[in-house]
Amino acid sequence: xxxxxxxxxxxxxxxxxxxxxxxxxxxxxxxxxxxxxxxxxxxxxxxxxxxxxxxxxxxxxxxxxxxxxxxxxxxxxxxxxxxxxxxxxxxxxxxxxxxxxxxxxxxxxxxxxx
Amino acid sequence: xxxxxxxxxxxxxxxxxxxxxxxxxxxxxxxxxxxxxxxxxxxxxxxxxxxxxxxxxxxxxxxxxxxxxxxxxxxxxxxxxxxxxxxxxxxxxxxxxxxxxxxxxxxxxxxxxxxxxxxxxxxxxxxxxxxxxxxxxxxxxxxxxxxxxxxxxxxxxxxxxxxxxxxxxxxxxxxxxxxxxxxxxxxxxxxxxxxxxxxxxxxxxxxxxxxxxxxxxxxxxxxxxxxxxxxxxxxxxxxxxxxxxxxxxxxxxxxxxxxxxxxxxxxxxxxxxxxxxxxxxxxxxxxxxxxxxxxxxxxxxxxxxxxxxxxxxxxxxxxxxxxxxxxxxxxxxxxxxxxxxxxxxxxxxxxxxxxxxxxxxxxxxxxxxxxxxxxxxxxxxxxxxxxxxxxxxxxxxxxxxxxxxxxxxxxxxxxxxxxxxxxxxxxxxxxxxxxxxxxxxxxxxxxxxxxxxxxxxxxxxxxxxxxxxxxxxxxxx
Numbered sequence: 001x002x003x004x005x006x007x008x009x010x011x012x013x014x015x016x017x018x019x020x021x022x023x024x025x026x027x028x029x030x031x032x033x034x035x036x037x038x039x040x041x042x043x044x045x046x047x048x049x050x051x052x053x054x055x056x057x058x059x060x061x062x063x064x065x066x067x068x069x070x071x072x073x074x075x076x077x078x079x080x081x082x083x084x085x086x087x088x089x090x091x092x093x094x095x096x097x098x099x100x101x102x103x104x105x106x107x108x109x110x111x112x113x114x
Numbered sequence: 115x116x117x118x119x120x121x122x123x124x125x126x127x128x129x130x131x132x133x134x135x136x137x138x139x140x141x142x143x144x145x146x147x148x149x150x151x152x153x154x155x156x157x158x159x160x161x162x163x164x165x166x167x168x169x170x171x172x173x174x175x176x177x178x179x180x181x182x183x184x185x186x187x188x189x190x191x192x193x194x195x196x197x198x199x200x201x202x203x204x205x206x207x208x209x210x211x212x213x214x215x216x217x218x219x220x221x222x223x224x225x226x227x228x229x230x231x232x233x234x235x236x237x238x239x240x241x242x243x244x245x246x247x248x249x250x251x252x253x254x255x256x257x258x259x260x261x262x263x264x265x266x267x268x269x270x271x272x273x274x275x276x277x278x279x280x281x282x283x284x285x286x287x288x289x290x291x292x293x294x295x296x297x298x299x300x301x302x303x304x305x306x307x308x309x310x311x312x313x314x315x316x317x318x319x320x321x322x323x324x325x326x327x328x329x330x331x332x333x334x335x336x337x338x339x340x341x342x343x344x345x346x347x348x349x350x351x352x353x354x355x356x357x358x359x360x361x362x363x364x365x366x367x368x369x370x371x372x373x374x375x376x377x378x379x380x381x382x383x384x385x386x387x388x389x390x391x392x393x394x395x396x397x398x399x400x401x402x403x404x405x406x407x408x409x410x411x412x413x414x415x416x417x418x419x420x421x422x423x424x425x426x427x428x429x430x431x432x433x434x435x436x437x438x439x440x441x442x443x444x445x446x447x448x449x450x451x452x453x454x455x456x457x458x459x460x461x462x463x464x465x466x467x468x469x470x471x472x473x474x475x476x477x478x479x480x481x482x483x484x485x486x487x488x489x490x491x492x493x494x495x496x497x498x499x500x501x502x503x504x505x506x507x508x509x510x511x512x513x514x515x516x517x518x519x520x521x522x523x524x525x526x527x528x529x530x531x532x533x534x535x536x537x538x539x540x541x542x543x544x545x546x547x548x549x550x551x552x553x554x555x556x557x558x559x560x561x562x563x564x565x566x567x568x569x570x571x572x573x574x575x576x577x578x579x580x581x582x583x584x585x586x587x588x589x590x591x
Contacts, residue, residue, distance in 0.1 A: 001148075001191040001194065001195070002187055002188075002191065003150070003151045003153060003154045003184075003187060003188040003191045003192075004139075004148040004149070004150060004151070004154060004191050004192070004195055005148060005149040006146070006147075006148055007138070007147045007148060007149060007574070007575070007578045008145075008146065008147045008462060008463050008464065008465045008574075008578075009463065009464050009465050009589075010141075010144055010145045010146040010147070010464070010465020010467070011141075011146035011147050011148050011195075011465065013146075013465075014141075014144060014146045014194070014195055014196070015195075017194075018191070018194035018195070021194070
């Protein structure tokens with residue numbers, strides 16, 4: 001608020017609430033900072049360039065610039081997102097053993113039968 | 115830009131105040147406090163005195179030199195803060211405290227006996243609510259342990275526990291006090307919780323050994339005393355002998371030896387005891403108390419010692435002088451002993467918005483010598499106000515009734531008052547003595563409370579401008 005200066009704890013909470021109404025939704029927004037001065041960095045796997053859960057221009061997955069299994073592998077290896085991939089922590093730690101480079105070896109990622 | 119870009123609004127509830135040339139607003143019911151720019155102050159002034167629309171506002175403010183953009187932004191800020199209301203803003207819904215609210219504080223009335231016979235006593239005086247007939251006069255070990263066990267069970271989820279010893283005269287049952295401190299401390303330790311103790315006493319029975327015990331166990335002490343000797347005419351023994359000469363040397367010793375907690379004096383103002391400044395100087399400068407708090411006697415209107423309106427006006431004027439002194443000290447970062455200001459500043463800093471005037475029957479309960487539970491120490495031993503017994507727990511139906519009647523939304527007279535977030539209608543006991551209903555607003559004090567709250571707001575505004583660091587200590591209270 002530009003024209004009111006919060007002085008007590010309740011006023012600070014009101015001020016934060018008002019600021020949150022104005023601000024864009026920004027990942028990891030915890031402290032009140034001027035959103036205009038922040039780069040917009042969303043959290044999660046889309047921080048890097050992966051094609052994501054997409055379809056190609058025909059509505060299928062064959063024409064994606066990377067094979068869709070690349071996404072599966074990414075979820076398996078380094079992402080918290082609970083995608084439908086084998087659980088590498090406890091049960092299928094070897095699932096990606098034969099896939100050293102996903103762009104070349106993705107065919108080695110196979111289904112599992114629990 | 116046209117007036118259409120300014121959001122339509124009407125005035126919300128707020129109280130404007132100034133301190134050392136600056137403008138502030140106290141918001142109702144949120145309890146938020148903001149400093150205002152000149153434009154914001156003008157807009158709130160305008161909104162308060164007229165129901166004119168935004169075009170009128172722009173014309174009015176443009177006349178005195180404000181830019182339209184500034185007006186527009188300020189109106190948005192004021193709507194966000196709740197000082198102005200957008201059309202269709204719904205009234206605040208009634209918020210009841212959660213069911214089975216955990217106890218934060220237990221008052222343990224170790225005895226209902228007293229060695230003094232103060233004329234104005236709420237427990238034995240003309241307006242007493244207690245019905246002690248046939249009940250034990252002194253609490254026994256078994257009851258005190260059951261009370262502590264009850265308190266621990268009813269305060270689940272709270273880390274810090276507070277037990278306050280009360281009477282009658284608390285120190286008439288000092289052996290039990292020692293036992294309780296020992297028992298409760300061990301119990302807290304075994305549960306990984308923190309506990310502290312305090313007591314209120316008339317100081318007549320203090321001895322060096324008792325003082326050592328209080329200091330060693332960091333027990334907070336509040337002494338009931340009404341000022342210099344001549345002001346204590348109502349604080350007498352049964353035979354009419356005054357108590358001041360007995361207690362003065364004992365208080366001196368207490369203040370010399372007990373350094374682990376600040377020692378407070380608690381003054382009851384009555385018809386002939388209204389010289390607040392003289393009392394304050396005596397208790398702080400002559401005696402050395404670190405905290406002094408004042409409250410007018412609770413009594414029905416027609417008692418000889420009741421304080422009339424004009425005397426309360428004089429009390430208020432003297433309170434204001436002390437508040438000014440408090441402000442000067444706070445700006446320089448010094449402590450000031452006038453605890454009526456300290457307590458209000460703490461509530462203002464935290465922005466309280468009370469559903470009930472105090473914690474009685476909610477986070478606070480008192481247990482009397484018989485094991486009866488009451489909303490606070492002032493209702494101990496009163497059959498009418500009992501909220502159950504420690505053997506059977508809190509009677510939830512009685513508690514609900516007490517809290518329902520005491521809720522601010524039940525007090526229609528309070529609905530348009532800007533001081534209600536802090537006052538919430540005033541003391542339940544005062545209400546019962548005056549009006550026969552614990553849920554009745556203390557209407558005889560309304561103007562007084564508003565004036566005093568405004569004074570404390572000004573002190574708060576000035577401190578927050580000149581020495582805001584001083585207010586940080588209230589973070590922990």
